Amino acid sequence: MTVQISPSVLAADFARLAEEAAAVADVADWLHIDVMDGHFVPNLTIGLPVVNALLKHTRLPLDCHLMIADPDRWAPAYAEAGARNVTIHAEAAGAPVRTLRMIRSAGSRAGLGINPGTAIEPYADLLPEVDMVLVMTVEPGFGGQPFLDLVLDKVRRTRQLIARHGGEVWLQVDGGVTEETIGRCAEAGADVFVAGTAVFGATEPAAAVRVLRSAADAARRRAAEHG
Numbered sequence: 001m002t003v004q005i006s007p008s009v010l011a012a013d014f015a016r017l018a019e020e021a022a023a024v025a026d027v028a029d030w031l032h033i034d035v036m037d038g039h040f041v042p043n044l045t046i047g048l049p050v051v052n053a054l055l056k057h058t059r060l061p062l063d064c065h066l067m068i069a070d071p072d073r074w075a076p077a078y079a080e081a082g083a084r085n086v087t088i089h090a091e092a093a094g095a096p097v098r099t100l101r102m103i104r105s106a107g108s109r110a111g112l113g114i115n116p117g118t119a120i121e122p123y124a125d126l127l128p129e130v131d132m133v134l135v136m137t138v139e140p141g142f143g144g145q146p147f148l149d150l151v152l153d154k155v156r157r158t159r160q161l162i163a164r165h166g167g168e169v170w171l172q173v174d175g176g177v178t179e180e181t182i183g184r185c186a187e188a189g190a191d192v193f194v195a196g197t198a199v200f201g202a203t204e205p206a207a208a209v210r211v212l213r214s215a216a217d218a219a220r221r222r223a224a225e226h227g
């Protein structure tokens, strides 16, 4: 899979979401939407009404990351609304297989997210049910936190499990992804990169996306050369 960049609107101006999305529309692959409910994570952000509004104002596919306590109840509605990807958290899902299947049958890609302290191995059997694994590289809830290098070994292990499984499953990292850290993620096997502060905190968000992409591409080339 080629490198994909998913700017997170968590770091954008919430009063100007359509304009912020437009600023990266020509260079980004996705628009990452952090849905937080004040229960699964302490923060509270946006939900389905804002996703519905954004769908009318951007041509970027929406990458909805549900940090909510009851994804079984709410995730299918995001898929039905037209989000191209819907990621639920393993720690929150009561019936992940059923919910992932509902997301797919509504026409979206299905993602499974895990927090820094959650191991991937217990979820290996779910790989046939997912289109993407999201390995959080910070504790979820807030933007602008420092990248957790301790998660990189899990990124590597996840890439190995995906290779063993054989299907095409994308591997996303989210949290503290910057020009400085993105290379390590790419070398460890990630191919979809979420970045909030590094994109919308920059003076020129589109230029920041280009910088991230070329840093990830360069790291992948290095990793390929060194086997």
Ligand code: DX5
Pocket: 008, 009, 010, 011, 032, 034, 065, 138, 139, 140, 141, 142, 143, 144, 145, 174, 175, 176, 177, 194, 195, 196, 197, 198
């Ligand atoms: C954190 C969110 C991230 C956040 C990343 O809980 O899931 O998507 O926006 O923000 P940065 O890139 O600033 O760490």
Ligand code: ZN
Pocket: 008, 032, 033, 034, 065, 174, 194
């Ligand atoms: Zn996120």
